[in-house]
Amino acid sequence: MKRIFSGCILLLLLALTAGCASKVQYGDAGSAKPLSVEFGSSDLQQIGEAMVDSLLTFPPIVEMTAQRRPVIAVDKVKNKTMQHIDTESITDSIRAKLIRSGKFRFIDRTTDEAAIAELTIQQESGLVDPKTAVDFGQQIGAEFLLTANFSEIRQRQGNITDTYYKFTMNLKNLRTGILEWSDEKEIRKTFKRSTFGG
């Protein structure tokens, strides 16, 4: 009797302390487990994949990219959410996927300063063989501009928080000003605060 009782106590302690030890481990970078209604990694991945899939399957784009790889410039995302989000990370992810599809080529204006410095050295320092030095004014102009809007609607009712995200992306023809493609990805996340505990 006493032995069973002490066994019970021991097991109860075990049950209570199980999982209490601090530990660090690798997680799955592609996991879709939401931790909060804030913008998370899975949201970024979902937006990236949805935009790329939509753009690459849009019939006029399929036709246009069948024979050539148009050059695109990426504009900054207009972040209209209430959160501080690294929106460049979203467009970087979209750009990487589009480049890897082999359908588009991109110009990157964020590294122009370094490129100008390098060209200046090649042209003016006298260190570089003029036959191999790259001239100014040789870069290809972008044919399209990829623009995006990111907005959020948040509603709170009692212990429920509902967040709706909408990411809209457009492909603008720089010569004609026409939007050749546009699509949006919606994400809804709901958090219900438990009555007991946190």
Next chain:
Amino acid sequence: MQLLKLAALLIVGMVALSGCSATSGAEGRAKVGWTDDGAPLLNTKVVYNSSNLSRKVAIEEMTSSKAGDMLLAQVTMRSKAGDTLNLQYKFEWFDLNGLALNAASATWKPLIIYGKESKTIQGLAPDPRGRDYKLLLRDAD
């Protein structure tokens, strides 16, 4: 005495269950082949690794289509459950020789299926090399 035994059993059960969450799900594999006449033929094979999931959802149809030279996969599934299912899925792509194209970068996406509803999901190959695909489906953890 009896009560104590019951309590002991209950606690043992609690210890055994704590921290347990099954991550096995279902896998649907689709291989694109050709018939003798040259028409495309899709060989599909669905494996349910979780009896819990196989009771709740059935993969009904796996097809594919071309968007230019890129393969577009489409899978239709039907919920057998009465309540809403919270699932996750991802597509993995393979080239002609069966080499994985996006094994490391494929990410899980949430999938909500309402009671007894059938749902269609699509996935695009990461590049024109994609020939075969695998759909992985699991319960949202």
